[in-house]
Amino acid sequence: MTADSTTLTTSMDVLEPLRAAPARHLADLMEGAAVTGARAVTLREHEFAVQIGLRAVPGEQGATALESVLGVPLPTAHGEVTGDLDGLHVLRLSPDEFLAVDVSRRQEPGVEAPYQEALEEGVPGQAVDLSANRTVLVLEGPGAREVLEKSVALDLHPREFGVGRAEATLLSTIPVVLVRSGEQTWRILPRASFADHLVRWLVDGMTELGSACPEEESAQRSVRPAQHA
Structure with a gap:
């Protein structure tokens, strides 16, 4: 464990009891x-359910990169939800906007990192932690x-x-x-x-x-x- 990760863990231990939904x-x-x-x-x-806002065009490179981390395809139809409703699932908000929700985990700093890392330089797409938004x-x-x-x-x-x-x-x-x-x-x-x-x-x-x-x-x-x- 690095010094940075140790500091982050310690900070979360202190701050977690202070969080208010x-x-x-x-x-x-x-x-x-x-x-x-x-x-x-x-x-x-x-x-504190995990909520990651995703942007990508289904079928294109960015969507493929995000799907590799999600483990499920992005929804392509209006009203469709993909994934596990009791765990990680993806909602379709617009043709290229999605919300990945994980009700089996509590949000913590860096939950969006794997998705951001999948979108290598030049790969169109976006991943933002929106857990505090809704x-x-x-x-x-x-x-x-x-x-x-x-x-x-x-x-x-x-x-x-x-x-x-x-x-x-x-x-x-x-x-x-x-x-x-x-x-x-x-x-x-x-x-x-x-x-x-x-x-x-x-x-x-x-x-x-x-x-x-x-x-x-x-x-x-x-x-x-x-x-x-």
């Missing part, structure tokens, strides 16, 4: 908002889709938005990347500065699911009180 101060709010029953849903923050919120449970449908102008039905699909969209007025990572699990990636507002918005939407389902509420309202002579 964008929505950590709302952890109790999210936990308290959990809904149980048939429309159960929970919300939590997945802290956070990852996880909305999970049978009621998760219902919460999202209140604020997302997308068809979230499984026939259109299946597991392994990702879209850049608006949740309310907040730009996010929405990823369906499981049958009842959705990851929402907002900019860090919007995390507080978005958590409170989602919690508000979750609160409504704690009441009776819409059909039961409608039936209850339609029952007239007995008339007494």
Whole structure:
């Protein structure tokens, strides 16, 4: 181990306890908002996931170089995600812009280095550590889709938005990347500065699911009180 790496390790040991994820101060709010029953849903923050912004044109030299490090191809279709949704996977944000996300690792200095090294001098492409740019919120449970449908102008039905699909969209007025990572699990990636507002918005939407389902509420309202002579 070199002196530089030793210094870096020591610095991380000191700084790691001081790191604060964008929505950590709302952890109790999210936990308290959990809904149980048939429309159960929970919300939590997945802290410090690795996020590397990549630029390359699929099929060209830069893309090939990045794929050699990723171990998976870059997505070529709109909404496509490649890789392991429980580990390293790649989202397509535009025809030549991608986001590599690794939810099995915590971000640390230098995570982008292997990708940058693959882009040798003269090889077109870009790799930037964007881990602090967005956070990852996880909305999970049978009621998760219902919460999202209140604020997302997308068809979230499984026939259109299946597991392994990702879209850049608006949740309310907040730009996010929405990823369906499981049958009842959705990851929402907002900019860090919007995390507080978005958590409170989602919690508000979750609160409504704690009441009776819409059909039961409608039936209850339609029952007239007995008339007494």
